[in-house]
Amino acid sequence: MSRIKELFQRKQQQVLNVYCTAGFPELNSTLTVMQALQNSGADLIELGMPYSDPLADGPVIQASSTQALANGMTIAALFQQLESFRDTVKVPVLLMGYMNPILQYGFEKFCEAAARVGVDGLILPDLPAYEFETEYGAIVRKYGLDFIFLVTPETSEERVRKLDSLSSGFLYAVSSSSTTGGDKDFTAVENYLHRLQQMKLQNPVLVGFGIKDKSTFASAGKYANGAIIGTAYIKALEESAGDVSGATKQFLGAILG
Amino acid sequence: MTATYQQPDAQGYYGSFGGAYIPEMLHRNVEELRSRYLEIMEEASFQKEFQQLLRDYVGRPTPLFLAERLSKAYNTNIYLKREDLNHTGAHKINNAIGQVLLAQRLGKKRIIAETGAGQHGVATATVCALKGIECIVYMGVKDIERQAPNVARMKMLGASVRPANSGSQTLKDATNEAIRDWINNPSDTHYVIGSVVGPHPYPDMVARFQSVISAETRSQLKAATGSELPGYMIACVGGGSNAAGAFYHFLDEPKVKLVAVEAAGLGVSSGMSAATTQLGTPGVLHGSKSLVMQTADGQVVEPHSISAGLDYPGIGPLHAHLFKSGRGIFLSATDQQALDAAFNLCKLEGIIPALESSHALAALNELKLKADDVAVICLSGRGDKDLATYMKAMEQKG
Structure with a gap:
């Protein structure tokens, strides 16, 4: 059983997935950040692979990607950093990124390396369902990786069901049609989350985008299995002044405490 | 389909x-x-x-102009599709x-x-x-x-x-x-x-909206020469919208050679270029799979061209396909070659072209056209917007 499935069997509520950018704030802080997240209570880690043109991300996460690229982060360097990360990090880890760098690295070679170092699944927002079904999905499955699709309030019920059937691990519910870090009224999305809940999907649902503190995390937990925090954590890291562990502990403490 | x-x-x-x-x-x-x-x-x-x-506001159809002195200089028959005469100055x-x-x-x-x-x-x-x-x-x-x-x-x-x-x-x-x-x-x-x-x-x-360029060219060429089909259709390519429009109604006419001219910047291998088919590899940019100028690690690089309209690290998927399949002839022109071609057109025909279109004109030096060939060049825009660059070039020439 995959680590992600195991997690959701053990825990169906208030599951916390935290996003961080590989190679940020320093090239070699990737592992330190992941360890700090695990030690401060994150149930899952979504590790972003920096890209020059990250369409689905807002300015805060893009700035962290630009910094990580300037620090020298590459996919090859990331896999070196992750070579023995499973010695210390036990929580499920997802790689999030964009198709272009992965195509350059080689899609199959990428999946092979991800599985070998102990990564559990992938979130690739610009890999569409059609291409996943016809070309890439078989490769993802061959290496035993979970694959997580996104749904939005604009996604039709029929399409939600289709994306649910293509996903494994969980389904990523974007809480408003917005790039990451958007600041929309959270109560406005509760209807949508309620609708997803009523659909009795095969995968657990995590809510991403717009979760930034204890109260938004709690609201998401009412209708979904948990939430994903990204922008707010990257901001906290930006302000960490080098103390990644302290900043992470303080940030997650405020949400989970 | x-x-x-x-x-x-x-x-x-x-x-x-x-x-x-x-x-x-x-x-x-x-x-x-x-x-x-x-x-x-x-x-x-x-x-x-x-x-x-298109008719009353833009001023279409744009003329297909037989550039006699330019034709004479290259000892062939060159027509200019005058997209530069559109309202707002380009296609x-x-x-x-x-x-x-x-x-x-x-x-x-x-x-x-x-x-x-x-x-x-x-x-x-x-x-x-x-x-x-x-x-x-x-x-x-x-x-x-x-x-x-x-x-x-x-x-x-x-x-x-x-x-x-x-x-x-x-x-x-x-x-x-x-x-x-x-x-x-x-x-x-x-x-x-x-x-x-x-x-x-x-x-x-976008190709369909721009296809009016080649639709008009076909009927205008028929009236001028008796044949709807030119030997060559030549256009500059950045993302490729004027080329897509100029090629559109000739794409499935194998007799027409489609010539796409990219911006070589300071030279294709100079590190300061925008010649995507020469330098790009398959990738995904802005929502489609095409050829993309990028690092070995898949980060998109910043291209260079004297012409801002050709300064793009990708190329439309239609053009990537024309390149890969061999249906299109892909050439490139450097900043200097484009400038020279612009001044040449001013001198011979009294038309100040956009820097983008000047890349298409520069291809005439490479194509070795014959006396009975008919070539159409899409003059995609006028050069008013490029005056600062042209003034600088004139100062440097002295």
Whole structure:
């Protein structure tokens, strides 16, 4: 059983997935950040692979990607950093990124390396369902990786069901049609989350985008299995002044405490 | 639906290039467009309004001009398709009108666009002013500094110009910001992409709106020479919208050689170039799979060209397919070759061309045309916007 499935069997509520950018704030802080997240209570880690043109991300996460690229982060360097990360990090880890760098690295070679170092699944927002079904999905499955699709309030019920059937691990519910870090009224999305809940999907649902503190995390937990925090954590890291562990502990403490 | 050179397959692929590599947040907008663009474009009322505006507002048909002195200089027969005579000074307006009319029929109240040099931004702002629709144009901070007159034009026309601060602060980043705006405004906004790039159906839709260039060329050439088909159709390519329009009705006519001229910048191997087919590798940029200029690690690089309109690290999937299949002849011209070709056209024909179009003109030196060949060059725009660059070149020549 995959680590992600195991997690959701053990825990169906208030599951916390935290996003961080590989190679940020320093090239070699990737592992330190992941360890700090695990030690401060994150149930899952979504590790972003920096890209020059990250369409689905807002300015805060893009700035962290630009910094990580300037620090020298590459996919090859990331896999070196992750070579023995499973010695210390036990929580499920997802790689999030964009198709272009992965195509350059080689899609199959990428999946092979991800599985070998102990990564559990992938979130690739610009890999569409059609291409996943016809070309890439078989490769993802061959290496035993979970694959997580996104749904939005604009996604039709029929399409939600289709994306649910293509996903494994969980389904990523974007809480408003917005790039990451958007600041929309959270109560406005509760209807949508309620609708997803009523659909009795095969995968657990995590809510991403717009979760930034204890109260938004709690609201998401009412209708979904948990939430994903990204922008707010990257901001906290930006302000960490080098103390990644302290900043992470303080940030997650405020949400989970 | 099977793919021809003209027509992508049902998923938007030209050969192995195209598709719609978009995040789910864009799916509804893109799907709405995909499922309705052909039906709307075929409506009689749409066609009536579109054709009328092309005629009475843009000034179409644009002339097909036999450039006699240029022909003599190259000992061949050269016709210029005068897109430079369009309202706003370039071919960009053909597509801007088409998309704004389409957006109105989709019930959209707000138009966004990206622009590099500002030509597409000006064209879109123009049509939005004409139709009384809100217009927001994203433009890289660096381009805003470099293209002050076009920024002023857009503002005069009532558009708001929003600076793109992210990444390299140029066209590709303006495109990213426009896409983000669309993600954040999923119901009332239409994104007018200015070239044959982006997710399906944009490359096909923009090519169709620009195809008026080759439709007119066919009938004008028939009247002038007795044959609808030139030996050569020559156009510059950045993203590739004027080339797509100039090639469109000749794509499935194998007798017509299609010549696409990219910007070599300081030279294809100089590290300062925008010749995507020469330097690019397959990748995904701005929602479609095509050839992309990028590092070995898959980060998109900043290209260089003296011409802001060709300064793009990708190329439309149609053109990537024409390159890969061998249907198109892909040449390149350096900054200096384009400048020389521009001054040559001024001197021989009394036409100041845009720097983009000058790249197409520069190809004449490489093509070795014969005395009985007929070549059409798409003169995609006029050179007013490039005067600062031309003045600098004249100073340097002394």
